[in-house]
Structures are given as structure tokens and as C-alpha cells.
Amino acid sequence: MRHGKKFNHLGRTASHRKAMLSNMAASLILHKRISTTLAKAKELRKYVEPLVTRAKEDTTHNRRIAFSYLQDKEAIKALFGEVVEKVSNRPGGYTRIIKTGYRIGDNAEMCIIELVDFNELMLKDAQPEKKKTRRSRRSAGAADATTETKAPEAKAEAPEAKASDDNAADGNADSDKETKSE
Known part of the structure; x- marks a missing residue:
């Protein structure tokens, strides 16, 4: 043993x-x-x-x-x-x-x-590292809220955007929405 x-x-x-x-x-x-x-x-x-x-x-x-x-x-x-x-x-x-x-x-x-x-x-x-700055998600959310309240015409154009989504199979529908809302 x-x-x-x-x-x-x-x-x-x-x-x-x-x-x-x-x-x-x-x-x-x-x-x-x-x-x-x-x-x-x-x-x-x-x-x-x-x-x-x-x-x-x-x-x-x-x-x-x-x-x-x-x-x-x-x-x-x-x-x-x-x-x-x-x-x-x-x-x-x-x-x-x-x-x-x-x-x-x-x-x-x-x-x-x-x-x-x-x-x-x-x-x-x-060795101590530099402090990283915090990124707030609030600023991104605030930007989205201002665009929604800013453009009431975009809601009226929403059916047209849906039609363009159905027609566009290559994924360019998002760029069409952006150009119409601007």
C-alpha cells in the first residue's frame, strides 16, 4: 500500500x-x-x-x-x-x-x-488601465423618438413602404424607407 x-x-x-x-x-x-x-x-x-x-x-x-x-x-x-x-x-x-x-x-x-x-x-x-467611457443607450433612443414625432407623413407613407418591401428581394428596402422618410 x-x-x-x-x-x-x-x-x-x-x-x-x-x-x-x-x-x-x-x-x-x-x-x-x-x-x-x-x-x-x-x-x-x-x-x-x-x-x-x-x-x-x-x-x-x-x-x-x-x-x-x-x-x-x-x-x-x-x-x-x-x-x-x-x-x-x-x-x-x-x-x-x-x-x-x-x-x-x-x-x-x-x-x-x-x-x-x-x-x-x-x-x-x-498596471491600471484607463477608464472606459460609458456609452448611454438613452441618446440613441432619444434620437429615434424625435424622428417618430418629427415625421407624421412617414406613417401615411407606410403602406407604400410595405409594397416596396414586397417588391425588393435583395434587401434594399431599408434604404427606400430612409429616403422616403427624409
Whole structure:
């Protein structure tokens, strides 16, 4: 029985899973965004976010622990350099998972996992937008009411307009009504 074993093994041995998550974490830190399956992204989030939290305090001990997870000097430099600069005031939630649909070959659910503070498109949306002006339907209704009260002759011409509707099969009847009411 597997009571209490809650994390996803991803169909791999422990060493393969550790190597895969290490490589994916290094790629995420270096490239700021990677495309993968949803299950791998959820496990990667659990793997990367504690490392980013640890990187907020730049000590030799924290660098060595991060290196034991990532095994990539360039990723360590990026993590303790540019990544920490942007996330220093964030209390957690450093990654975002965006679902992108299903893979064609095996129908696996695909997604993009990215570092939150590095997506310029999402950061632009966070800025307040201009207020949109409201359009009132009242002005359009008022314009219709004035034309009805203004032209009592149009009611007398209504039977002629009906006859022209019957004769016009191509949809030009509306333009005939407009010219007669003016």
C-alpha cells in the first residue's frame, strides 16, 4: 500500500526523477520560461520555489545547498543574481503555470511554467488601465423618438413602404424607407 506517499513519482526511478527536476530547474532559472507537461510543472514548482526562497539570503551555505540541487554554476549565478533582484520583496509564489492544451502524440496536458516577475506582458496588465467611457443607450433612443414625432407623413407613407418591401428581394428596402422618410 502507498499510504502517505503523496508526491508524483512521474513514472521514473528516484535518480532519474532527481536528475530530470534538476535539469528542468536549471533551465527554468536560465531561460525564465519552459514548456513541459502539467504533472512535471507541478513537481518542478515544489522543487524550485524553496530554492528561490533560500537564494534571498546570499550566503556560502545557501549557495552550496542550491548547487547540490541544481548542479549548474551558471544557474546558481542567475538565481543569486538577477532572479533574486526581482523577487526580493515577494513572499512566495515565484512561478506561474499556464495551461496550453494537449500534446498531439499522447494527449498529455501541456503547460508553460515561468518565473512570475520576468513576464513583461503580464506585468503590463498589472498596471491600471484607463477608464472606459460609458456609452448611454438613452441618446440613441432619444434620437429615434424625435424622428417618430418629427415625421407624421412617414406613417401615411407606410403602406407604400410595405409594397416596396414586397417588391425588393435583395434587401434594399431599408434604404427606400430612409429616403422616403427624409
